[in-house]
Amino acid sequence: MPQKISLEAFFKRASYNVAIEKKKDVVNGKQKNYKRALELWDQYEKLNPGANPNNIETSKDYVMSIALGIEGGYSNEKPGLWTVVQYYKDFTAGWRRARMEEEQESEETNEEGEKKELVKVISLNVTLSTSNFIKYELYNILELPFRKRLRRYGSQIHFFHLGTQWWKNDWFVLLKPRRRVEIWALIMACVFSTSRIGEFVESTCRLGSGRGLRFQEIIFAVFRNKCGNIEFAVQLRRDAKCMTFTPDKRPEHALHEGVETRPLFCNPMLVIVAMCMARNAFRDYKSIDEVLALEPPQDEQMIQLHWNPNVRDLPFFEGSDGKMETASAFGRYL
Incomplete structure (x- = not known):
């Protein structure tokens, strides 16, 4: 069993052994997707003042609008199910990243001088409920194709x-x-x-x-x-x-x-x-x-x-x- 050392020596050794890993940057393609997703939300918010991504009904209506706005490919005007899922993933990930990069301020002052709390992270319950809505309800309501491209195998x-x-x-x-x-x-x-x-x-x-x-x-x-x-x-x-x-x-x-x-x-x-x-x-x-x-x-x-x-x-x-x-x-x- 190794010999016990003092608390000071413990953290001194830790400082010698530390390996600082550089935080990986988000690849350019993902950054563009995040930016596009946030721009879509901003436009949705203009059309629906007071929209809150932490509201389940608002979140479901948002993904419904997204699904109706996507132009389908492969001779099918409807978007694929997993395309809609990816749009929502880009939105939630982009929202979280954008809020975490802001200063650690939890409030801002609106035009009336009142305090308005910023939505830092979208609730896990909301994201889970919305994801299930896309996969099990929206999928049937809009008859979204599960797969468009036929899978090809090399011979x-x-x-x-x-x-x-x-x-x-x-x-x-x-x-x-x-x-x-x-x-x-x-x-x-x-x-x-x-x-x-x-x-x-x-x-x-x-x-x-x-x-x-x-x-x-x-x-x-x-x-x-x-x-x-x-x-x-x-x-x-x-x-x-x-x-x-x-x-x-x-x-x-x-x-x-x-x-x-x-x-x-x-x-x-x-x-x-x-x-x-x-x-x-x-x-x-x-x-x-x-x-x-x-x-x-x-x-x-x-x-x-x-x-x-x-x-x-x-x-x-x-x-x-x-x-x-x-x-x-x-x-x-x-």
């Missing part, structure tokens, strides 16, 4: 066409030739697993966080398959949603070369090995010949290749600036 033929276009028919010269290999490696990692793009690179929902796949979260191995042939394989750990505080439970997926005959661009290990060699990622092997010559002993199923300590904390999918690749940049390349 094997789509993947073959993409690979052929990327490696054979695309004559665009990238600024850095390695980018073509890295982008295809990211595509392969998602195709051969159930991962989302934002679980291997920095998601648009995690801007500035630097979260994504790093070398230390990958296990690289050489094993002998069921046919007796030597194969490369990796195990990738996904930075899945809602698992920030349970990293030990994050899903893992294995990628390997496979025994079927198929085009080279369908081999996920080809580009991964190339990336590892280009970045001198292996601790004990410096050339591709050394890696290709590896064979697990007959009495062992596989052997693991350990990472160079210099790359363990680095992003596996690295952006042009040397930081974690972002989903936005990946989308622009596609």
Whole structure:
């Protein structure tokens, strides 16, 4: 048991160990949405003097007006249910942020010289009641479509066409030739697993966080398959949603070369090995010949290749600036 220290020493140690985290700024897109939502409320308040967002009936009438004012898309004049929900979320979040940024004044003087209390935060009961009103009542009253766009799934033929276009028919010269290999490696990692793009690179929902796949979260191995042939394989750990505080439970997926005959661009290990060699990622092997010559002993199923300590904390999918690749940049390349 650690020795007890004085109260002064306790907080002195705390001051040495403190790590001040910079408050993340709201992304530009969100700021525009918040501003638009507050402007809509201001206009509604002009049409309905004395409107109070903390009044349930007023709040319901407001979202009804919003739903009727939104112009629908996809050949349907009515807005989608989740569009209306998002409008209300932007309003409540924008309202809370705007009020918290104001000075800590709880009152203001109106033209008559009376004191009027500012509505700092919209009541949780009001937001919950209004959200339920949108989802269960307004949804039926206005017959809002639950979904407009048909969900599309990639198929094997789509993947073959993409690979052929990327490696054979695309004559665009990238600024850095390695980018073509890295982008295809990211595509392969998602195709051969159930991962989302934002679980291997920095998601648009995690801007500035630097979260994504790093070398230390990958296990690289050489094993002998069921046919007796030597194969490369990796195990990738996904930075899945809602698992920030349970990293030990994050899903893992294995990628390997496979025994079927198929085009080279369908081999996920080809580009991964190339990336590892280009970045001198292996601790004990410096050339591709050394890696290709590896064979697990007959009495062992596989052997693991350990990472160079210099790359363990680095992003596996690295952006042009040397930081974690972002989903936005990946989308622009596609």
